[in-house]
Amino acid sequence: EVQLVQSGVEVKKPGESLRISCQGSGYTFINHWIGWVRQMPGKGLEWMGIVYPGDSDTRYSPSFQGQVILSVDKSISSAYLQWSSLKASDTGIYYCARILREVTGDAFDIWGRGTMVTVSS
């Protein structure tokens, strides 16, 4: 079964750092882009960026450029989203999702269940 398994709930204070993870299984992880999507409480989906596990190539949304870092560890089929200094406005659910270009084009065809991040003093 193709799946993306995300790390668990996080509760942090403003100014703290954080790294959340997304582990792929059931397919060749290094061959397909992974995207990250934010959903703030009660709001819609926002594209944050994508990373290619094969060579760690990254593309960021201008809204998130400089605010987060995307990375991968090919050896364990995992992608990461990290912050160096969290803000209350980073509170939300963060999804990772796969892009299977050769079949579904630029769609996010498989999604993780999301990681809820709460930033509060």
Place this chain on the structure above:
Amino acid sequence: SYELTQPPSVSVSPGQTARITCSGDALPKQYAYWYQQKPGQAPVLVIYKDRERPSGIPERFSGSSSGTTATLTISGVQAEDEADYYCQSADSSATSPYVFGTGTKVTVL
């Protein structure tokens, strides 16, 4: 960056047809994709490349695109179709290549 605009809400009776539109200047050149999101769950891809349906998605879901508007149609709506629906597109020449629509809440009356 470009935007994709959807109506905030659509209401439909069971068995009727729901149509959700997505408007954006890039759509004549780029494919539209559609996702269904139920409360507390991750989004699920229901249409890709304007009109293709992933395996496992019921035939009552269909997509089309003309000019600057893409449309998701749910024929014979069922209670389980009540959810938020998002369109998405991708334009590699744009500053922000991927964009999601504003989202539409479908209510089954």
